[in-house]
Amino acid sequence: MELTSLYLPSESLSEMYRLSLVTLAVLVCSSSLVTGGKVLVFPVDGSHWINMKVIVEELHARGHEVTVLCPSDPWYIKGDSPFYKVININSPAGFDRDKFESYVIRTLDIRRQGASLWTRLSLVHDLMTQTYLMHKMVLQMVKVIFEDDKLMQSLHDANFDLVLTDPAFGGGVFLARRLGLPLVFNARWTIQGEGHEVIAPSPFSYVPITGSELSDKMTFIQRVKNILYYLFTCIQTWYVVRSNYKPFAHHHISSDVDYIELFQAADIWLMRNDFTFEFPRPTMPNVVYISGFQCKPSKPLPKDLEDFVQSSGEHGVIVMTMGTLVEKLPEDVTEDIAAAFAELPQKVIWRHKGKKPSTLGNNTLILDWLPQNDLLGHPKTRVFVAHGGTNGVQEAIYHGVPLVGLPLLFDQQDNFFRMASRGVAKVLDYGTVNKDIFLEALKEVLYEPSYMEKMKQLSSLHRDQPMKPLDQAMFWIEFVMRHKGAAHLRTESYKMSTIQYYSIDVIAFLLAVNLLVFACFSYVVKILCQKLCRSKVKKE
């Protein structure tokens, strides 16, 4: 059959679904708009807010009322918005952005210039301390909320339908419990181990720990690495939970409440990935995969940018951005990158802040900001050079643009590993990248057709879903509103002890019974033998 060929028809199919789902959304909204739902959002400030904001704005568009709890000195979160109401919390200790930024700069320097083992270890220690402080700060914010009787009363009186939170930090979990509200997560992954007890039982043999840069097909050594990585995350979790969340839960909720249990009791997990990004793995019925929920069809470019893009002719365009966290790359790197670009016949649009490289070619346009989504969706775009933030990678999948990766920090390397293992990205090492390496990688992705073909295939798989990811997110949030939770979709097995959960008691019991039966049988055989021997002796 020739239902549809791979890419375009699936895209147009997807658009037809979209059309139909718009009708659907209108129909549903016409019902839910009557009174609208009320959502209390406990977000994670910083780049995580970029994702949460998309959901918040869509909730608003569907007639729900959104209230965002936000530190009094927010970072990415805007204090005034037509889409949501903000409650500022005067938390005593704010997040030290300068320290965080200095950590980022130090890390990049060390990756580039090398450093002693001691310095590298101190960097890990710094990261752990930063993380610890962030968790502490979030809990201090929750403490301020809990201790403000007037605020708590107003939150109770507001009759929220649910708490929506990013579980990277546990504040929203406590809030939902104290207010007795259903809990919806908007998560990419969590330090509580994501898949390994929290979501679904996930064998180490084929479910790689996020961040481990492993796939679902591992060699023996890789499987060893995966378990070691898991043990490391366990220590991290134990440290963070024990030092922060455990005492907080005991003090502010109840002395017999375990934080991990509160966490696992979430009604719905909106996971910011899917199986064009993640490797296939066990999951649970209350986990909804919404990768690419922030993606949308591209809009036309501004006239001057469109002219520039069109001037690339048959060679097409390369788009490059390094995200918002690292605004400036070191000069030696940007010089090399600019020089590499200059040798290509393609046109290049590069989001770059800082000094203009001296090696910049005529084909390269430097911009302070660029319409990333519209550029990625432009038919002339051939390659996306990116740092590997989840959003950028998922937008590349959505638009079917192969990647050249220059991962810098955190999960970026792991994100790119996923893409490279699917043959849709070439990944470079920030520590060693130079003009030649960069140029070679670009040429490979530009001129080896498999990159583009595989990315188009991946894109068509990603887009071919029964429902658009953002509509799915809305459906399940509204489901929780309608049914006051999603109890029938989530297991309560986390309430079991480890011994019960792994059936250790049952296996021990069955072994004991077996041993007993064997012992009795042996005893009977022995007695019979003895009697037989005696009667033989007597006869003799």
Place this chain on the structure above:
Amino acid sequence: MELTSLYLPSESLSEMYRLSLVTLAVLVCSSSLVTGGKVLVFPVDGSHWINMKVIVEELHARGHEVTVLCPSDPWYIKGDSPFYKVININSPAGFDRDKFESYVIRTLDIRRQGASLWTRLSLVHDLMTQTYLMHKMVLQMVKVIFEDDKLMQSLHDANFDLVLTDPAFGGGVFLARRLGLPLVFNARWTIQGEGHEVIAPSPFSYVPITGSELSDKMTFIQRVKNILYYLFTCIQTWYVVRSNYKPFAHHHISSDVDYIELFQAADIWLMRNDFTFEFPRPTMPNVVYISGFQCKPSKPLPKDLEDFVQSSGEHGVIVMTMGTLVEKLPEDVTEDIAAAFAELPQKVIWRHKGKKPSTLGNNTLILDWLPQNDLLGHPKTRVFVAHGGTNGVQEAIYHGVPLVGLPLLFDQQDNFFRMASRGVAKVLDYGTVNKDIFLEALKEVLYEPSYMEKMKQLSSLHRDQPMKPLDQAMFWIEFVMRHKGAAHLRTESYKMSTIQYYSIDVIAFLLAVNLLVFACFSYVVKILCQKLCRSKVKKE
């Protein structure tokens, strides 16, 4: 917020989704109808065909061409249909329906009248033999297909897009492999263990084996039972696979092919349940839950039946059927049932073949056949008395009608256990049921409001899905057509050895390393101590 109250609004929401999805379907069909897909169906004859037929007819309605492979002497499958083309296979040994029916009658007699342990064991043996013979018969049919070169050539030439099969028997699995086609399952559960290796890793502590009559919350003894039940299914699987499928795979596919692997390689599992029926459990991304896909809104009743129903006034109506497998219940049972019905103010519509009971009341209408779906969807229906076939139970959930259960055979008891554990059914023991017990159960479900309330809640949860179950089934079948499979959604972990899968080698390695480190450390400490002692002695 008061988005919607529980039952009706959710139903109307669901209808709105439906409306929108019809638009969607039309849009999609307008594309897929152009050339249409080609589906090769290897069904399981008997009651399983009732489900498969729904999917086959819907595939036809969406413009796909369906070919059904069918024994030359079919049971439930009709040889001519406007919806599908039949290829009759002249398989040498047919299924002995008489033996099967005599097994059913013997089982029911024994449950009613009691029997010696020996007779009961012989019954288990009979069932095992019957099952064994069915598997053998299916494989003989596949053998005939494989050895018919002309047929095989025509199947190759037909360019099917996929094989759709019910994995209760493994014939379709072999066919898909030989034809090199993607594989879609339409499954309720399989003797290969359903969840315990085949789908997703499922801890015995909270995932009950289908048929065990256990829930997701078990006592110690129940957890022991669950593991014993699992071991029993393992033996059964081992016996059936080893004696039938293994030699067949080696002979007809390749000597190094394992049947279970072929089975696990299915692209999509359309599971005939969901989490209003099943307890929450781990699952995989390629498992789609389509419980209630056969359900549809009720149509108006024929005039005389509607008059009879309306005559029940405020008391409402009781509907009773015992399915198609057991057409006649023993006389003593039907006399008791009729007498119990006669004592109620409700009207009763009873699908009953055989002698009219002498105790029949004026309020009871006996019919040879009844429009089950239209009656269950009638607002006057108060209770559904059923045998517990999956279809009937799921229709009751769909229409929100509480149940009185009289399970007879197979998985019926287990299906009802699920309903009873949710408080929406009262279950009776066929072995001991009499007039008083039956009457009391009916009164309890009729007059204890919690049964109706909980069933309405369950129904509203079941209906509140992003997409109708049948549309979901179609979406994923068409997905497999569009992408020639669904490789990115299924794990290939089944290709690992048990030692690798459970990381036994890695754990042994890590323990060995630990031991070695410990031994080295001990040795060094020992040497140091000895040296220290010696120098002390010297000094002294």
